[in-house]
Amino acid sequence: MTNWLAIVNPRSGQYRSSDFETQWMPELEKYAAEIVITRRPGEASEITRAAKAYDGLIVVGGDGSIIEAIAGMHRDSQRFSIIPTGRGNCLARDLRIKSIAEGFDALQNGSGKVMDLLQVDIGFADGSKSRQYSASTIALGYVVAVVQRASRIPVARQHAYALATVVTRPKAFDCMLGSDDGDPAERRCTGFVANNTMHLANFRAFGRAAIDDGLFDTLLLDAGWLRQTLHNLSILSGTGLYEPAERGQATRVSVSPKLPQTLMIDGQLFSDVIHLTIECIPGAIVCTAPI
Numbered sequence: 449m450t451n452w453l454a455i456v457n458p459r460s461g462q463y464r465s466s467d468f469e470t471q472w473m474p475e476l477e478k479y480a481a482e483i484v485i486t487r488r489p490g491e492a493s494e495i496t497r498a499a500k501a502y503d504g505l506i507v508v509g510g511d512g513s514i515i516e517a518i519a520g521m522h523r524d525s526q527r528f529s530i531i532p533t534g535r536g537n538c539l540a541r542d543l544r545i546k547s548i549a550e551g552f553d554a555l556q557n558g559s560g561k562v563m564d565l566l567q568v569d570i571g572f573a574d575g576s577k578s579r580q581y582s583a584s585t586i587a588l589g590y591v592v593a594v595v596q597r598a599s600r601i602p603v604a605r606q607h608a609y610a611l612a613t614v615v616t617r618p619k620a621f622d623c624m625l626g627s628d629d630g631d632p633a634e635r636r637c638t639g640f641v642a643n644n645t646m647h648l649a650n651f652r653a654f655g656r657a658a659i660d661d662g663l664f665d666t667l668l669l670d671a672g673w674l675r676q677t678l679h680n681l682s683i684l685s686g687t688g689l690y691e692p693a694e695r696g697q698a699t700r701v702s703v704s705p706k707l708p709q710t711l712m713i714d715g716q717l718f719s720d721v722i723h724l725t726i727e728c729i730p731g732a733i734v735c736t737a738p739i
Contacts, residue, residue, distance in 0.1 A: 510534015
């Protein structure tokens with residue numbers, strides 16, 4: 449494939465630290481018929497909606513940049529490829545693309561992989577609604593607080609998430625939670641996660657997850673600071689010895705917090721959310737992955 453449009457987010461976590469403009473932009477120019485630099489949130493979606501003439505999209509950025517591009521892409525006729533420059537790079541990690549160099553290698557030598565997408569219908573406290581999409585992580589509560597804290601630790605770079613888990617204290621909230629065909633039930637928790645990927649930020653938190661199985665994994669957290677820290681250490685060590693969270697898999701989930709919450713979708717934040725429905729769309733998109 450030669451007709452690629454490259455979408456570059458210069459604000460992504462590792463763009464500057466990798467000296468992308470000097471070290472990697474000449475390489476990108478070899479593959480892309482056109483390169484567009486985004487200047488504001490949401491711009492990638494606008495660009496891809498108007499880019500039907502291209503056969504594929506190269507996204508230089510993190511999970512937020514990826515889902516913005518996917519939201520506007522023409523899924524029936526385009527594929528996308530990732531050059532990871534974000535903090536967490538959840539989807540890239542699942543595709544075995546762990547560096548910028550590996551992203552270019554997959555672009556040159558990889559093959560197309562069909563993967564699922566998560567559709568998220570959101571209800572806000574003011575009565576408005578929105579439909580979004582996710583390729584990796586949807587979260588309420590503790591995980592959102594960790595992401596917000598990590599964004600304020602620029603010195604740590606790739607270690608920001610690990611440090612943020614240590615200093616972030618979980619806060620409990622009540623919600624109605626329903627999965628697949630089950631009736632919603634009232635639950636008290638400190639966080640909820642729906643994940644399409646094995647990785648949650650830098651952590652391999654969902655060992656049985658697959659981006660092409662028609663399911664997404666769920667995690668219901670209900671732990672104070674000490675128990676949550678032990679859980680985090682268990683994940684970081686790869687042992688899984690301490691597991692206070694409730695895990696599951698589903699094709700459809702609904703969550704209705706009693707009080708408005710901040711929702712995170714692939715790094716993007718949405719305030720005053722009182723309801724969300726998550727549904728898996730199997731085989732929705734094609735991405736480039738290493739052979």
